[in-house]
Amino acid sequence: MGLAACGGGSDGPTGPGSSSDGESQESAAGGTLNYLFFAPPEHVDPQRVYRGRDIGNFSRTVYRQLVTFPISTDPEVSNTPVPDLATDTGTSSExxxxxxxxxxxxxxxxxxxxITCEDFKYGASRVFATDVITGGPNYLLSYLDIPTDEKTGLSAYDGPYKGDGQDLFDKAITCDGNTITYNFNKPWPDFPLAIAGLHMMDPYRQDKDGGDKSNFQIFSNGPYKLDGAWDKNAGATLVRNENYDPKTDDPENIRRALPDSIVFNIGQTTETIYDQLIADTADAQTAVTSDRIPPAYYNQIEGAVADRSVLVDSPFVDYVVPNFRKMSDPKVREALKVATNAQAWIDAGGGEKAFAPAESIVNPAVVGYQDNPAFSGPQEGDPAAAKELLEEAGVTMPYPITFTYPSSETADKQAAALKETWDAAGFDTTLDGLGDTYYDVVQKPTKDSDVIWGGWGADWPSAITVTPPLFDSRPNLTENSDGQDYGAYESDEFNALVDQAANATSLEDQTAALQQADIVLGQDVAYIPLEIQKFYFLHGSKVTGYTNTPAAAMNPDLGVIGVLD
Incomplete structure (x- = not known):
């Protein structure tokens, strides 16, 4: 589901991130790797890519960055940026x-x-075209030293297509030969982590920019390039890029680029994918997937099949948000929270091999994590107490709500589990499962949803990449998009704490402000945590060097994986 990217048993993997047979097979160049997954990327445009799976896939294949994360299962190593298109990891001042x-x-x-300095500058400029380049990370809107428009409250620069405020942007990012300089309005000490963790700072050739029409176009600077077109619903094939020079890269620690081609096969259901992987026939022998093993298939993962499985902790937390445009009464939101049966959601999704309980939207692996006291109640929910809250709110019951989520066989069961206790509390829940598309629907300000599913992991190893990008209304809420703030949450108190964290001169002060910001979110019921994802994967028998790394959001890391001919 969604971002679907966060200890095996004795007959399972030998350790986190590696299969028991993959590392023993010698990885060599050649062959075709098949990457199977159900939910299609909604963006392949670098400035719009914002899904852990896709960020990792494209980082290793077609898009290079100034700095990037290396191949490693050690979080400390994997989360330390190394030079990529830049000569070093950057120089900071002021x-x-x-x-x-x-x-x-x-x-x-x-x-x-x-690739020129101007290409990097142009790539960054596209982030400001919030009416065209939608769905991607928007940190630059808050950090780059550009004043805000007094009327709209948005950046006085509106991107390269309209060009208003271009002179302001040209002062904020400058080029001097091959050297690019970014000027921010507040400290950004972990900026290299932001570059490595996302693609928003990637270079982009202006003559290749078709605006929204570029959403499914790839113009590569990595070891692979697109062969033909990217079909949103079917996938694409990557082949070797003859103008890529491995001497400018680190083929051992960043991109080994072993397969001659990589086929992204999109649209098969998760169950169909695992029927093939378990049978290990034909193309499935050289296949990996970012779809997790469905709970109904757990009893088939044994013996030789289990030798090709891996269970890893993910960096992601799943949650739901109330739509504040439609659920403005705080008592109604509190009732929704109290009635939420997170344990039933976990059980319907596969239990402990699929999820762990969550008491915050922040993953416990992130610096500054703390349990949010607003979510310390029973995981099973309390429909009777929730019903009393609805009655106190004086609303007509049953109170109709529409729950929008990305549909799958498993997700439909989980949604039904939430509906049961929500309805018992006095809600009348309509389940709105979406298939081919999701984020471009829930990001629309005109959506009909009352409750919306979300999944999130830190964009880089800091809590400042969790609650601010999800709930700071200022960069998120525009005329055409709600950004990552799917529930249209607006709070001056929360935003002030975000500013306090962003301007903090120490990690301790930043952490304290973010912890208080999370408490405010809990008090407002801006979100309701469901669980922390675990990843249970299977791969084909001819896949070599199979590894899951933090740089790939704990999905298969295409930088190291090969296949046997």
Whole structure:
């Protein structure tokens, strides 16, 4: 589901992130790797990609960054940026408000033209076109040293397509030969982590930009390029990029680029994928997937099949948000929270091999984690207490709500489990499961949803990449999009704490402000945590070097995986 990216038994994997047979097989170049998954990427445009699976896949294949994360299962190593298209990991000044990087010589686009400083500047400019480049990370809107428009409260620069405020942008990001300098309005000490964790700072060639029409186009600067077109519903094939020079890269620690081609096969149900992987026939022998093993298939993962399985902790937390445009009464939101049976959701989704309980939207692995006291009640919920709250609110009962979520066979069962106690509390729940598309629907301000599912992991190893991007209304809520703030939550108190954290001069002060911000979210019922995801995967018998890394959001890491011919 969604971002679907966060200890095996004695007959399972030998350790987190590796299969018991994969590492014993020698990885060599050649062959075709098949990557199978059900839910299609909604964006392949680098400035719009915002799904852990897709960020990792594209980082290792078609998109390079100034700095990136290396191949490693050790979180400390994997979360430490290394140079990629830049000569080093950057130089900061003015307390982290100014950062400079120098672009390497000899790095090229797939057509052989050099990647320039201006390409990086143009790529960053696209983030400000919030009416066109939607769905992606928007940190730059808050950090880049550009004033806000007094009338709209948004950035006075509106991107390269309209060009208003272009002079302001040109002062905030400057080029001097191969050196690009970013000027921020507050300290951004972990900016290299943001570059490595996302693609918002990636270079983009202006002559290749079709705006929204570029959403499913790939213009590569990595070891692979697109063969033909990307079909949103069927997938695509990547082949070797003849203008990629491994001498400008680190083929051992970043991109080994072992397969000759990678086929992204989209649209088969998770059950169909696992029927093939368990049988281990034909193309499934050289296949990996980011879809988790369905609970109904757990009893088939034994013997030789179990030797190809891996169970890893994910960086993701699943949650639901009330739509504040439609559920403005705090007592109604509190009733929804009290009636939520998170344990039933977990059980319907596969139990302890699929999920662990959550008491915050922040993953426990993130610096600054604390249990949110608003969610310390029983995981099973309390429909009777919730019904009393609805009665106190004086609303007509049953109170109709529509729950929107990404549909699958498992997710439908989980949604039904939530509906049972919500309805018992006095709600009348309509389940709105979406298939081919999801985020572009729930990000629309005009959506009909009352309750919306979400899944999130830290964009880089800091809590400042969790609650602020999800609930800071200022960069999120625009005329055309709710961004990541699916529930249209607005709070001056919360936003003030976000500003306090963003301007903090120490990690301790930043953490304290973010912890208080999470408490405010809990008091307002801005979200309701469901669980922490676990990843239970299977791969084909001819896959070599199978590894799940933090850099790939604990999905299969295409930087190291190969296949046997």
């Amino acid at each position: 307390g982290g408000k100014v950062w400079s990087f120098t672009v390497k010589d000899g790095v090229k686009w797939e057509d052989g033209k050099a």
